[in-house]
Amino acid sequence: MESQSSFVSWFRDSSPYIHAHRNKTFVISFGGEAVLADDFDHHVHDFALLSSLGVRLVLVHGIRPQIDQRLDKLNASALFHKHLRITDDLALQCVKEAAGLVRVEIEALLSMGLSNSPMAGSEIKVASGNFITAKPIGVIDGIDYCHTGEVRRIDSAAIHQQLDQNNVVLISPIGFSPSGEIFNLSAEQVATAVAIALKAEKLILLTEQSCCNPDNNEQIRQMTTAEANTFLQQHQDIGDTISLPLKAAIQSCQAGIERVHLINRVIDGALLLELFSRDGIGTLISSTPFEELRPATLNDIGGILELIKPLEQQGILAKRSREKIEMEIADYIVIERDGLIIxxxxxxxxxxxxxxxxxxxxxxxxxxGSARGNRMLDYVYSYARQLNLKKLFVLSTQTMHWFIERGFLSSDINSLPEPLKALYNPQRNSKILYKNIA
Ligand SMILES: CC(C)(COP(=O)(O)OP(=O)(O)OC[C@H]1O[C@@H](n2cnc3c(N)ncnc32)[C@H](O)[C@@H]1OP(=O)(O)O)[C@@H](O)C(=O)NCCC(=O)NCCS
Incomplete structure (x- = not known):
């Protein structure tokens, strides 16, 4: 019985996130290590779930370990300079093999529909193709990177066309030049360029470890791009598994992606925990602060209604229609936290x-209980002062003491000026409180 009700409340709690994510474009990138891991099918199940919840999904996979395995078999060593692979002719052969194999394996997993698996009934269609035009990196510090390239252009219209048809788009870290050459690209760079070109709502980088502060080993929950830059400068020896995704996150945010999530893919269900639970599990990078108090806009009305509906049902707040809020939206302020109005x-x-x-x-x-009510009240006071208001009234059925503890005084209906008096609803029988503001 208890597990039944906890399931119901868990499912209900996740509904705001389901609404918020529907029809949004998410680019998810993961390394070749994730594909080799025993639990990779769990990730595929989660991708399928996101797609069936209406997320426009683009997957970008890496192939680093698969290339290394092939080179190893050929007794050839993997060549790197400044953390970037030098793709000679032999390595390019391995790149082509690895990309083909990994892509086919992912497509196979996304095609599964066994009745006793989470994929039952999912019927996902996967689209991959020549979406990426690349150019050679060329020669740097006298080192010829051969077939290692960088993104030149993303065919975002073609990708959107696939997403419009509810297809999951799968992209390999390979690009083609107009002259027909093949280039080996970094998966992080591809994911970043794709997210920017598509104007994706989120870029999600499934990483090999959590993003922790080396000074205390505690996970970093959120950073602005400025903080992430400082972090990288202060920890120059942090290692590629964190620095590459962080650099990709910073670049994406600076190019307009609002939210970049770094999620440790080793944690089972990490993607779902990050996207459908209150505080998530990963590290969120954003150019603006994670939580902000700001004037409301018409786009916030859905979120405001969702927040106040239960309070109206309990009689704590007076009922107000969507139209009324719409007309008075200039009077509202909201606190937005990671896309949700809280x-x-x-x-x-x-x-x-x-x-x-x-x-x-x-x-x-x-x-x-974390002073958000106080912050909003302070904002209201300063706005009221700007407007030269002398007195603030509030009507309350169950929250009088909260206001009294913040300097409001009780009064009665006779002290209410018109038109507040005319609007007073005797059935609600609210207490009347006021505060003089200088
Ligand atoms: C009132 C409300 C906005 C406060 O938000 P908040 O972010 O928790 O506010 P703060 O963190 O600044 O204040 C928390 C304090 O208020 C107290 N508090 C919360 N609700 C209260 C109430 N109804 N009466 C008296 N005190 C209350 C808490 O106990 C806490 O005090 P404590 O730390 O001493 O225990 C929030 O509780 C709320 O949304 N309540 C339901 C809606 C409501 O009552 N709206 C007012 C309609 S007039």
């Missing part, structure tokens, strides 16, 4: 500019 309130100034009414104050239950 706090809101409104300050309705009266037309004469003498007083204002605070309304619709709410903080999502998961985030209460």
């Amino acid at each position: 706090g809101c309130t409104a300050l309705h100034p009266n037309e004469q500019g003498l007083f204002g009414a605070i309304a619709c104050l709410a903080v999502h239950p998961d985030y209460q």
